[in-house]
Amino acid sequence: MEQLNLLLEGFSNALTPMNLLWVLLGALLGTAVGVLPGLGSAMAVALLLPITFSLDPTAAFIMFAGVYYGGLFGDSTSGILLNTPGNSSAIASTFEGHRMARSGLAAKALATAAMGAFIGGLLATTVVVFFAPTLVKLATAFGPAEYFALAVFAFLAISSVVSDSIVKGLVALGIGLVLAMVGVDGPSGTIRYTLGLPQLFDGISIVVITVGLLALGEVLHIASRIHRDPEAVKIKPSGRPRLHRHDIKKALPAWLRGTAFGLPFGIIPAGGSEVPTFLAYGTEKRLAKRRGDIEFGQIGSIRGVAAPEAAGNATAGTAMGALLALGLPTSATAAIMIAAFQQYGMQPGPLLFERSGPMVWTLLASLFIGLVILLVMNMQFAVLWAKLLLVPRHYLYAGITVLSVLGVYAISAALLDLWILLGVGLVGFVMRRYEIPLAPVLIAVILGPLAETELRRALTVSEGDAGILVSSGITITLYSILALTLAFTAYKHVRASKKAKEDAELINA
Amino acid sequence: MSIQAPQATEGTGNGTGTRRNAAPAQNFFSGRSELIVPALVLALALFLTWQTATMEVLGKSVPGPQFFPTIVCVLLYGVVIAHTIQIFRSPRGGAAAPAAEEKQYKTQSDWKTMGMVVAGVIGFILILPYAGWILSAAALFWVVARALGSKKALFDVSIALLFSCVIQLAFNAGLGLNLPAGFLEGLL
Structure with missing residues (x-):
């Protein structure tokens, strides 16, 4: 029960007025960006990175933790009220959530979503507390070959899962790997791909890449669409979001089922919570059919909101564990969090628990505190949050554009970074336009250097014998799981395209 | 919406286009503009x-x-x-016919609005060293808001200035980071 003592110590550090203020700030900000469609916690953390550079790391991470969970609390609000999910993680809960809202149950749907996010996050964070030390122990047995296997696993898993085609995922991966290679090569000192610009010797800053892809890219995408897409019809929620006992009785199994789907997905680099939320939604749909539940798909079922929301936050919770213990980012937001650690000169992974133990446990404790704050904020003030959707979109995106250039300029006061920002923003726009996933770029930028160093280290040790890459139990296991994942996604893609073809033929006939 | 109109009429004049009534012109490149992605990746490679x-x-x-x-x-x-092979085999809009009709209004990008935003950012980068943060950031805010459909030009000027001033104050006073003052240097 060593973990409990450490966690209690973490709580005592986290429960100072100043740290509570940071959690609160983070939670407010996270919920805000979550509520607003198209913005996510990944972008919020990226924009905050340069600004928080002068804070002490613990305070910054406590705030990021609030943002991290807050984004997932807020994203269902616009999904339920506007039928436009705030984030891809809320698509699955939008189906039934918006149906409930149309049937006059908006407040209840919002409460179910908030409660689901709370339960999922709570259980997942508890799991992390108890299993992180085990993961750390496992990770200390990792050598170069194992780390390389882990990186390859993350690359291919994320490229194959997040998009509708593996090729598009690999396009994104390739772009990320190229961006990561710019700069001086550490082991040899060779200057690579800098076009002779000395400002690029340290590589392209991860802040520039994330802000460009996620913030400026989104603004450009919105600009290309804003005069095209019809306005969404907004449903005004009325009454206070309250759940009666029979609602809770109905939703509780769904919350738990959703959490069960979410937990394992946090550790698999599958790009975050889209996959588990859809799995949870699909399960509830099948169960409703079996029970003969007429609410599902008609007036909106409380279970159809509860399960995906719990799954989403459960994924985020265990993703935090994988991030802290293994240094493995499993989603775009997690990738930015790693960048944040690197900015403070820390490398997530087994050594983090050793070197910055108190900070890690304070961070974990503030995750719990953040969840409670977020639950209160979202249950009591869901209606207020929905008011945020009244901010005119042109001011919102103008503000984001200014914050993007501010963030990028603040890191090094270099005009060149601003030009790169614009370039990356345009790349982000093209990628959105053709539905190429963004998460693999960020994962590649974070893990690319690690993959390269570990691969070269492994091959140097073995004097060029590639056999070392598959010589241990861990590497073989990782590659086998990877092969299974790829086979499964390939099967799913083939089935989906076959079905699409059949549907098309039916319509033509 | 104005850019879409000629596309739609072109489509009706085309044999394959009339069947799915709102479909755009079915020439070789329609639905294949995505080829720009492999082209860019090839350039990168x-x-x-x-x-x-x-x-x-x-x-x-x-x-x-x-x-x-x-x-x-x-x-x-x-x-x-x-x-490239994938795009040739299934151009956008061709394979997913039912979705295509519903999403018809979505297919073309609004280059004018987007161009204004890009121009705004370029302008910001160019004038920042001379005009300083407050003025250039306010200008950027104003241009983007305008491009995205704001109608109140004068009101926007005040919002933009307020926004950039608040950031400047927060940065200089709160975080101790310096943003360029430009020619307003002596006045601030």
Whole structure:
């Protein structure tokens, strides 16, 4: 029960007025960006990175933790009220959530979503507390070959899962790997791909890449669409979001089922919570059919909101564990969090628990505190949050554009970074336009250097014998799981395209 | 909406276009503008190949700094080929016919609005060293808001100035970071 003592110590550090203020700030900000469609916690953390550079790391991470969970609390609000999910993680809960809202149950749907996010996050964070030390122990047995296997696993898993085609995922991966290679090569000192610009010797800053892809890219995408897409019809929620006992009785199994789907997905680099939320939604749909539940798909079922929301936050919770213990980012937001650690000169992974133990446990404790704050904020003030959707979109995106250039300029006061920002923003726009996933770029930028160093280290040790890459139990296991994942996604893609073809033929006939 | 109109009429004049009544023109490139993606990736791969081949390698470590880039190059070329084949086999809008009709209004990008935003950012970068943060950031805010459909030009000026001033104050006073003051240097 060593973990409990450490966690209690973490709580005592986290429960100072100043740290509570940071959690609160983070939670407010996270919920805000979550509520607003198209913005996510990944972008919020990226924009905050340069600004928080002068804070002490613990305070910054406590705030990021609030943002991290807050984004997932807020994203269902616009999904339920506007039928436009705030984030891809809320698509699955939008189906039934918006149906409930149309049937006059908006407040209840919002409460179910908030409660689901709370339960999922709570259980997942508890799991992390108890299993992180085990993961750390496992990770200390990792050598170069194992780390390389882990990186390859993350690359291919994320490229194959997040998009509708593996090729598009690999396009994104390739772009990320190229961006990561710019700069001086550490082991040899060779200057690579800098076009002779000395400002690029340290590589392209991860802040520039994330802000460009996620913030400026989104603004450009919105600009290309804003005069095209019809306005969404907004449903005004009325009454206070309250759940009666029979609602809770109905939703509780769904919350738990959703959490069960979410937990394992946090550790698999599958790009975050889209996959588990859809799995949870699909399960509830099948169960409703079996029970003969007429609410599902008609007036909106409380279970159809509860399960995906719990799954989403459960994924985020265990993703935090994988991030802290293994240094493995499993989603775009997690990738930015790693960048944040690197900015403070820390490398997530087994050594983090050793070197910055108190900070890690304070961070974990503030995750719990953040969840409670977020639950209160979202249950009591869901209606207020929905008011945020009244901010005119042109001011919102103008503000984001200014914050993007501010963030990028603040890191090094270099005009060149601003030009790169614009370039990356345009790349982000093209990628959105053709539905190429963004998460693999960020994962590649974070893990690319690690993959390269570990691969070269492994091959140097073995004097060029590639056999070392598959010589241990861990590497073989990782590659086998990877092969299974790829086979499964390939099967799913083939089935989906076959079905699409059949549907098309039916319509033509 | 104005850019869409000619596309739709063109479509009705075309044999294949009339069947799905709102479909755009069915010439070779329609639904295949996505080819720009493999083209860009190919350019990236060629740049990478050229730079890797002409790299001034320091040190004699094996595998050296060219090893990993070579793998990435191979990956990029493979992806270009696979993606191109994919686009030729199923152009956008062709395969998913039912979705295409519903999403018809979505297909073309609004280059004018987007161009204004891009121009705004370029302008910001160019004038920042001379005009300072407050003025250039306010100008950027104003241009983007305008491009995205704001009608109140004068009101926007005050919002933009307020926004950039608040940031300047927060940065200088709160965080101790300096943003360029430009020619307003002596006045602030």
